[in-house]
Amino acid sequence: MEPAGVDAISEMIALGTDTMWRYLIDRNDLSASAALVLNRLNREGPMRLTALAAAEGxxxxxxxxxVQRMECQGLLERSSDPDDxxxxxxxxxxxxxRNWDSRAETRRQRIAALLPAVSRDDQVALWLASQVVVRVLGQMREAAGLQGPVAE
Known part of the structure; x- marks a missing residue:
C-alpha cells in the first residue's frame, strides 16, 4: 500500500479514537486502563491474569x-481455571x-445525538463504511494478536 493510503488509515483510526475518548464514553467512573480491561474481557471472555497483562501490554x-481494584469495585471476579x-x-x-452494557448504551446514545449534524447521505455512507471498517479492523486486531505487540 502506498504511504498516502497508510496515512489515511492512520488518520481515520486516530480521529475515531479521539472521538471515542473525548465525546462518546463516560470517563468519570473508570480509568482508561480499567475500561480497556472491561473491553477485552467482554470480547474475549475469562483470562488468566498473566495472559491479560500480556494482552494489555x-x-x-x-x-x-x-484487577484487585476492579474486584473491590465489584466489576471483576476470579474463578478456578478448569485446565489448571x-x-x-x-x-x-x-x-x-452491567457497567459494560451501560457504557455501550451511553456510547450509542451519544452517537445518535451527534448524527443529526450529519447529512442523511453521509449517515448512510458512514453506516456502509462502518460495515467494512469493523471487518477490516477485526482482521488487523487478529493479525496484531498473532504477531504480539508491534514494536515502534
Whole structure:
C-alpha cells in the first residue's frame, strides 16, 4: 500500500479514537486502563491474569493491582481455571457486565445525538463504511494478536 493510503488509515483510526475518548464514553467512573480491561474481557471472555497483562501490554504486578481494584469495585471476579487448578481466571462480574452494557448504551446514545449534524447521505455512507471498517479492523486486531505487540 502506498504511504498516502497508510496515512489515511492512520488518520481515520486516530480521529475515531479521539472521538471515542473525548465525546462518546463516560470517563468519570473508570480509568482508561480499567475500561480497556472491561473491553477485552467482554470480547474475549475469562483470562488468566498473566495472559491479560500480556494482552494489555502491562506488567503482571501492575495488572494484579488493577484487577484487585476492579474486584473491590465489584466489576471483576476470579474463578478456578478448569485446565489448571493452581491458576485462576479473571472475568466480568454481573456488575461488570452491567457497567459494560451501560457504557455501550451511553456510547450509542451519544452517537445518535451527534448524527443529526450529519447529512442523511453521509449517515448512510458512514453506516456502509462502518460495515467494512469493523471487518477490516477485526482482521488487523487478529493479525496484531498473532504477531504480539508491534514494536515502534
Amino acid at each position: 502491562a506488567s503482571q504486578s501492575g495488572m494484579t493491582q488493577l 487448578g493452581r491458576a485462576s481466571l479473571v472475568m466480568l462480574s454481573a456488575a461488570g457486565r
